[in-house]
Amino acid sequence: MPFFNRSNNEDLILAIQSAGVRRGRNGFDKDKSGEKLAESEEDLLEHRTDGTDAFDTLYIGCEKFPYRDAFNLSMSGVL
Numbered sequence: 001m002p003f004f005n006r007s008n009n010e011d012l013i014l015a016i017q018s019a020g021v022r023r024g025r026n027g028f029d030k031d032k033s034g035e036k037l038a039e040s041e042e043d044l045l046e047h048r049t050d051g052t053d054a055f056d057t058l059y060i061g062c063e064k065f066p067y068r069d070a071f072n073l074s075m076s077g078v079l
Contacts, residue, residue, distance in 0.1 A: 002055075002059055002062050011047060012051055014046075015046065015048060015049065016052050018047060019052050020034075030049055030053075030056075031049070032049050035049060
């Protein structure tokens with residue numbers, strides 16, 4: 001499970017919390033329509049879904065390829 005420092009990632013946390021969802025061709029998708037708009041004081045680039053895509057990649061990588069699998073470690077500590 002990836003962790004992040006809350007005090008150093010306020011923009012990422014806000015972007016994750018405010019990311020919208022829409023119904024796409026293959027089910028539900030992240031709403032990325034705001035990425036095409038110009039930046040404003042109320043809509044900063046840091047609070048859009050671009051940054052959340054990087055976190056999604058990290059999270060999916062951790063789920064699909066857990067660290068313990070890389071070294072063939074068992075959870076009990078006995079191989």
